[in-house]
Amino acid sequence: MSVSSTTTLQSAEKKVRLNDSLTNQQEKLDIEPLEGYDFGAVVKNIDLTKLTKGQFQQIEKALFTFQVLCFRNQHNLTPEVQFEITHQFDPATSTYGHGDEAQKQENSILHPDLHTLKTVPQVQLIGHGLVKNHYGIKEAHLRHPHHRTFHRDPISLKDEANGVTRFYRWHIDAALYHYNPPVVTTLHAIQVPQGPKQLLRYDDGTGDELHVPLGTTAFASGYKMFQLLSEKDKKVAARTRVQYFPHPYITISNAKALPNGLGMYTDGLELPKAKLPEWSEDKVKTLPLLWKNPVTGMLALQVHACCAEKLLIDNDDGTTTIIDDLSKVREILYNYQRPGIAPKLVYCHDWKADDFVIFHNRGLIHSVVGVFKDDQTRVFHQCNLAASHTPEGPSD
Numbered sequence: 001m002s003v004s005s006t007t008t009l010q011s012a013e014k015k016v017r018l019n020d021s022l023t024n025q026q027e028k029l030d031i032e033p034l035e036g037y038d039f040g041a042v043v044k045n046i047d048l049t050k051l052t053k054g055q056f057q058q059i060e061k062a063l064f065t066f067q068v069l070c071f072r073n074q075h076n077l078t079p080e081v082q083f084e085i086t087h088q089f090d091p092a093t094s095t096y097g098h099g100d101e102a103q104k105q106e107n108s109i110l111h112p113d114l115h116t117l118k119t120v121p122q123v124q125l126i127g128h129g130l131v132k133n134h135y136g137i138k139e140a141h142l143r144h145p146h147h148r149t150f151h152r153d154p155i156s157l158k159d160e161a162n163g164v165t166r167f168y169r170w171h172i173d174a175a176l177y178h179y180n181p182p183v184v185t186t187l188h189a190i191q192v193p194q195g196p197k198q199l200l201r202y203d204d205g206t207g208d209e210l211h212v213p214l215g216t217t218a219f220a221s222g223y224k225m226f227q228l229l230s231e232k233d234k235k236v237a238a239r240t241r242v243q244y245f246p247h248p249y250i251t252i253s254n255a256k257a258l259p260n261g262l263g264m265y266t267d268g269l270e271l272p273k274a275k276l277p278e279w280s281e282d283k284v285k286t287l288p289l290l291w292k293n294p295v296t297g298m299l300a301l302q303v304h305a306c307c308a309e310k311l312l313i314d315n316d317d318g319t320t321t322i323i324d325d326l327s328k329v330r331e332i333l334y335n336y337q338r339p340g341i342a343p344k345l346v347y348c349h350d351w352k353a354d355d356f357v358i359f360h361n362r363g364l365i366h367s368v369v370g371v372f373k374d375d376q377t378r379v380f381h382q383c384n385l386a387a388s389h390t391p392e393g394p395s396d
């Protein structure tokens, strides 16, 4: 835990406490599942600035049941409250998911997208356009991640002008080196530009496409991904662990992604380990491929395929088969994950100003989507915390 995050935690705790007793709002939450999806819900008629402990317990259970919760009209929600709600899901940690400010690395592909709030350093300012005098940040030129910077074969400028877009990068919010994957991520929409829907093309040979709201966040269920595996693959997946690259976002900083954002091309562009910043074996993350839901016990296929280096498959005889051919690793993970991002399975959130979304980072993968014009300003606050514990794998 860094000194700055400790200080902020203490000050946040002073400012924000969940109420022990009933407030004037209804204690029992009004939860409405999304229609047409087997995950997601909207929680109605609640002001999160007046959240009680009893209500938080309901939210926690609902989150692990529905994986993504949207609370509309959270106009007064401060970064301190956002941090405290995020913190309640894992009270033993207060470190931002990718570590603290000092550990930000300029050659990481995540670096340009994160601006740390000075008042609550676990909360990041993200979005698009010029933002001034914002919670201690004098000026930030935000940039909505554009698939052109990451995909090997981007869509043409002509198609883009006609409103065609892509999934940017399917991922779990996680450093995947040194730090444990956060349990939840919270997103608060402060300013949301309006515009026509865009046509999201997969461009992966399937002809799949989706009509999506401008600047949507796309979510796909890891539970569904697991359920869609063959019985044989389910058994192998249950015995598989994924070893991630050291400094994964630096390792892949020159490599390029597939057109549907679900993984990488293997063109030999990964940075060799000798060219990485200092790293050590004990900080390399090896995580189960299947993560158990703490409430339902269901298994989610959870992997950040772009950052995976090896697969370790534990055999019945006590030996371990190691797959370290990068193209093979990526092919296996792609075949496991691709059915789960079929258009009808992807939930694309239609952001409105003052939306507060909590998603289960250990049960879903998600992707940035869309392209904004220069005059379209988007302001969001994002918070997640490097977890105090690793994800639990299958028990047998």
Ligand SMILES: [Fe+2]
Binding pocket: 171, 172, 173, 366
């Ligand atoms: Fe993310």
